[in-house]
Amino acid sequence: MPELPEVHTVSAALKPLLLDRTFVKIAVFREKLRYPLAPLLNPELLNQPVTDVRRRGRYIVIELANCHALVVHLGMTGVFRQAEPGEARRKHEHVIFHLDDGNELRFECTRRFSSIICCTLDAPGAEPECLAMLGVEPLDGAFTAAYLYGVLQRRKCPVKVALMDNAIVVGIGNIYAAETFFMAKINPTRLACDITRKECSALVRAAKKVLSAAIEAGGTTFSDYRQLDGSEGKFECELLVYGRKGQPCTRCGAPVRTVVQGGRTTFYCPKCQL
Numbered sequence: 001m002p003e004l005p006e007v008h009t010v011s012a013a014l015k016p017l018l019l020d021r022t023f024v025k026i027a028v029f030r031e032k033l034r035y036p037l038a039p040l041l042n043p044e045l046l047n048q049p050v051t052d053v054r055r056r057g058r059y060i061v062i063e064l065a066n067c068h069a070l071v072v073h074l075g076m077t078g079v080f081r082q083a084e085p086g087e088a089r090r091k092h093e094h095v096i097f098h099l100d101d102g103n104e105l106r107f108e109c110t111r112r113f114s115s116i117i118c119c120t121l122d123a124p125g126a127e128p129e130c131l132a133m134l135g136v137e138p139l140d141g142a143f144t145a146a147y148l149y150g151v152l153q154r155r156k157c158p159v160k161v162a163l164m165d166n167a168i169v170v171g172i173g174n175i176y177a178a179e180t181f182f183m184a185k186i187n188p189t190r191l192a193c194d195i196t197r198k199e200c201s202a203l204v205r206a207a208k209k210v211l212s213a214a215i216e217a218g219g220t221t222f223s224d225y226r227q228l229d230g231s232e233g234k235f236e237c238e239l240l241v242y243g244r245k246g247q248p249c250t251r252c253g254a255p256v257r258t259v260v261q262g263g264r265t266t267f268y269c270p271k272c273q274l
């Protein structure tokens, strides 16, 4: 599933294509993805310049001059593709955005867990109401050791489950959580409320470092994720613990172990992550 760095990469690639452009037509080829697509046929979405494309958590917000916005979640397999006008439609291309410069932006999704929601914003740049439940951004100044310590104190679940809770901090998915705990040398199976202030500081530092490095590399390539131009993310070769079950720890040599937490596989080194 595309995580924060992948969504960040897609959002950054969409921005120059869409900014100041308008949709002259939005063609929809199926009834629904995760949610119905009929709201995309609203004429209010047409002929309005795109004023911003931004990421919030694992969502992409495409804002129009009239404060209408599209909120996109890529699900497991959602991909945007720039296509030549008139190019034959691929089987899983469900939405085609026709731009005023003649280009087409196509949304393809094989497993259809993705969503495109239409909403109106209270003001330019405002948070869409459907995203109001999201916690702080991990790369923002608001994600501090003091903040994390405050919320973890009240949680009795494993600390990794808490760090992946979008109501606490958004977009730290399974791969980057594993890497964060490895870098911070903290065992992800410990209880959230037992994590010290100093350890929170190490976790926050590690999360920011891991996510920034992954964004820099254009994300990690897995399953169906690709960048807008079809190229692959390059972070995979930098993963230090994720996906290395049974292999020697890259830091101490002990075999990497896995445990299932909250339905997800956690990779960690039982020897140097305390």
Ligand SMILES: [Zn+2]
Pocket (backbone or CB within 6 Å): 249, 250, 251, 252, 253, 254, 269, 270, 271, 272, 273
């Ligand atoms: Zn180790």
